[in-house]
Amino acid sequence: MKRAGFTSAWLPAMLLLPQLAVIAIFFYWPAAHALRSSFYLQDPFGFGETFVGLSNFTSLLTSAAYSRAAWFTVFFTLIVTFGSLSIALLLAVKADKVIRGAKTYRTLLMWVYAVAPPVAGVIGLIMFNQSWGPLKEFFALFGWDFKLGVNYFDTAFAMIAVSIWKQVPVNFIFFLSGLQSIPKSVREAALIDNRSATGRFWDITFPLLAPTGFFLLITNITYAMFDTFGVIDTVLKGQPGNNPMTLVYKVYVDGFRGNDLGGSSAQSVVLMVLVLALTVFQFRMIERRIHYT
Amino acid sequence: MSHVTLTALRKVYPNGFEAVKPASYTITPGEFVVLVGPSGCGKSTMLRMIAGLEDISDGTLEIAGRVVNTLDPADRDIAMVFQNYALYPHMTVRKNIGYGLQNRKIPKDVIAAKVAEASALLNLDDYLDRKPSQLSGGQRQRVAMGRAIVRDPALFLFDEPLSNLDAKLRNQMRIEIKALQRRLGVTSIYVTHDQVEAMTMADRIIVMNAGRIEQIGTPAEIYHTPATTFVASFMGAPPMNLLDGQIAGGAARVGDHTVMTDAPAAPGPVTVGIRPEDIVADPNGPLTLDIAIVEELGAHRLLHGTLAGQQLSVHVGKDSPATTGPFRAALKPGAVSLFDAGTGERL
Numbered sequence: 001m002k003r004a005g006f007t008s009a010w011l012p013a014m015l016l017l018p019q020l021a022v023i024a025i026f027f028y029w030p031a032a033h034a035l036r037s038s039f040y041l042q043d044p045f046g047f048g049e050t051f052v053g054l055s056n057f058t059s060l061l062t063s064a065a066y067s068r069a070a071w072f073t074v075f076f077t078l079i080v081t082f083g084s085l086s087i088a089l090l091l092a093v094k095a096d097k098v099i100r101g102a103k104t105y106r107t108l109l110m111w112v113y114a115v116a117p118p119v120a121g122v123i124g125l126i127m128f129n130q131s132w133g134p135l136k137e138f139f140a141l142f143g144w145d146f147k148l149g150v151n152y153f154d155t156a157f158a159m160i161a162v163s164i165w166k167q168v169p170v171n172f173i174f175f176l177s178g179l180q181s182i183p184k185s186v187r188e189a190a191l192i193d194n195r196s197a198t199g200r201f202w203d204i205t206f207p208l209l210a211p212t213g214f215f216l217l218i219t220n221i222t223y224a225m226f227d228t229f230g231v232i233d234t235v236l237k238g239q240p241g242n243n244p245m246t247l248v249y250k251v252y253v254d255g256f257r258g259n260d261l262g263g264s265s266a267q268s269v270v271l272m273v274l275v276l277a278l279t280v281f282q283f284r285m286i287e288r289r290i291h292y293t
Numbered sequence: 294m295s296h297v298t299l300t301a302l303r304k305v306y307p308n309g310f311e312a313v314k315p316a317s318y319t320i321t322p323g324e325f326v327v328l329v330g331p332s333g334c335g336k337s338t339m340l341r342m343i344a345g346l347e348d349i350s351d352g353t354l355e356i357a358g359r360v361v362n363t364l365d366p367a368d369r370d371i372a373m374v375f376q377n378y379a380l381y382p383h384m385t386v387r388k389n390i391g392y393g394l395q396n397r398k399i400p401k402d403v404i405a406a407k408v409a410e411a412s413a414l415l416n417l418d419d420y421l422d423r424k425p426s427q428l429s430g431g432q433r434q435r436v437a438m439g440r441a442i443v444r445d446p447a448l449f450l451f452d453e454p455l456s457n458l459d460a461k462l463r464n465q466m467r468i469e470i471k472a473l474q475r476r477l478g479v480t481s482i483y484v485t486h487d488q489v490e491a492m493t494m495a496d497r498i499i500v501m502n503a504g505r506i507e508q509i510g511t512p513a514e515i516y517h518t519p520a521t522t523f524v525a526s527f528m529g530a531p532p533m534n535l536l537d538g539q540i541a542g543g544a545a546r547v548g549d550h551t552v553m554t555d556a557p558a559a560p561g562p563v564t565v566g567i568r569p570e571d572i573v574a575d576p577n578g579p580l581t582l583d584i585a586i587v588e589e590l591g592a593h594r595l596l597h598g599t600l601a602g603q604q605l606s607v608h609v610g611k612d613s614p615a616t617t618g619p620f621r622a623a624l625k626p627g628a629v630s631l632f633d634a635g636t637g638e639r640l
Contacts, residue, residue, distance in 0.1 A: 185379035188346050188366075193393035193440075195367035203392070207383040 088171030121234025548601020
């Protein structure tokens with residue numbers, strides 16, 4: 001590639017400046033601030049702060065509520081990621097086989113993509129509404145007395161269901177385009193080599209989708225851990241009580257509802273480390289990822 | 294070894310397009326048949342119907358005495374080599390070759406032995422643990438062949454397997470494929486648009502045009518007695534000269550030149566076909582051509598000119614002097630083919 005040269009260092013510096021400023025002001029400054037706050041105990045009314053060292057972190061480690069949220073986040077992330085990936089893959093494989101009306105069918109499946117997370121949460125609330133939610137009434141037919149916001153399991157179920165539903169279309173689009181990039185002749189060769197459609201899927205289609213799948217795995221984990229905030233917030237309305245919440249939501253609840261800025265900052269720092277680890281893992285894996293011709 | 298019989302095999306697409314008009318023929322065991330024709334003539338569709346990758350609209354298809362119309366491709370006892378090789382990119386060469394056997398519940402040691410045998414035959418021993426992306430075009434082609442060979446099929450199908458290779462490699466692979474087929478004795482159907490491949494490889498050629506079979510015959514038959522003007526102009530490079538002529542008084546004439554004295558046809562207009570190499574220089578010959586361009590090809594020369602105002606080419610040896618201008622020539626005996634001026638059928 002031809003390298004374009006700049007005669008002075010000024011122009012490139014000026015071109016980089018806006019981006020660097022955005023990163024510094026909106027990412028590094030708050031991050032540094034959070035890091036600093038995590039070592040202090042703040043007055044709830046904003047009258048001052050006291051240096052407390054690592055005590056915010058040690059109290060996190062011993063807090064039952066925190067470990068409960070952490071475990072819930074693990075389960076929530078696993079279920080949402082697995083659920084949204086597998087449902088999307090199933091739909092994509094089926095949609096890929098549709099010949100007549102394929103476009104309409106695909107567009108319908110992608111629609112949900114345009115729904116914003118809080119709106120998705122509101123739709124979830126309507127579906128699971130205590131007095132007239134259609135899904136609540138459907139579950140009642142099987143003797144399941146669904147109590148959103150009251151029962152821990154039921155609330156978790158609703159959060160997971162809405163989060164999966166929200167994420168399926170994105171995954172679907174990626175899987176579908178992944179499927180369509182598999183050469184037709186490779187599928188036909190497999191058709192001659194293997195009479196079992198299930199066998200062909202696991203031996204040929206699935207491995208060839210692996211690069212797409214890996215990319216989606218990382219984005220879905222990120223989604224489940226961080227981007228589901230809107231869904232969870234709509235369901236919990238900032239008052240979780242005994243209901244489950246994820247770590248990201250707990251940062252908000254403890255910091256802005258509980259006014260424990262120090263503790264909340266410490267939680268943010270933990271999450272930052274987590275994101276860092278996830279990013280390192282992703283880059284390591286992408287470097288090693290197999291490239292097919 | 295097994296025979297293949299097509300009876301009125303036909304393909305009509307939902308939009309009403311008839312890609313293959315009812316076709317019937319039988320391929321004898323061990324025969325190498327080449328389906329040749331211009332793009333869109335239905336040759337690939339016919340091959341794909343035989344493979345089971347396209348539904349058969351009408352007619353019956355028998356492979357080794359079994360009607361296979363509704364069988365899955367995997368159950369037809371066939372192997373296919375695709376134009377772009379269609380190797381599984383995530384599998385090693387070894388796995389690519391063995392995959393079909395693995396699905397037939399064949400014991401592992403038998404698969405290993407068969408893969409080893411095929412790789413020895415195809416000189417692939419050094420590449421067994423590589424992925425297809427690490428191989429050259431010719432090597433990939435060999436792996437695709439290996440995948441077909443290990444299955445021990447009743448029928449080999451080739452869908453333009455050489456068209457992605459460069460000219461030199463194509464000539465080499467052509468000979469390899471032909472030799473391999475001879476050695477294994479497996480009945481084969483080979484699709485190509487390249488008439489040189491068809492002529493050199495086939496035991497029998499099937500020439501197709503617009504979904505219809507124009508002629509079935511050995512390369513020599515196809516070349517020397519083409520059934521239609523289409524076959525005459527498609528097979529051979531340069532193609533047969535086709536000139537507008539007249540039958541009058543039992544003789545075939547092109548303009549003022551008599552090209553055939555005992556024409557077996559009724560008086561009226563005809564198309565006269567003459568192969569370029571059947572026109573020979575002869576100072577006392579009955580024909581006078583006007584040569585406009587001389588193409589020097591080393592071993593021989595191509596002369597392009599006119600006879601009675603109609604374009605034609607002449608193929609002469611390198612020893613034959615060639616200049617532009619008038620050219621006296623004679624025809625070799627039996628050189629003239631006559632075709633119906635309207636339908637293009639041989640008379």
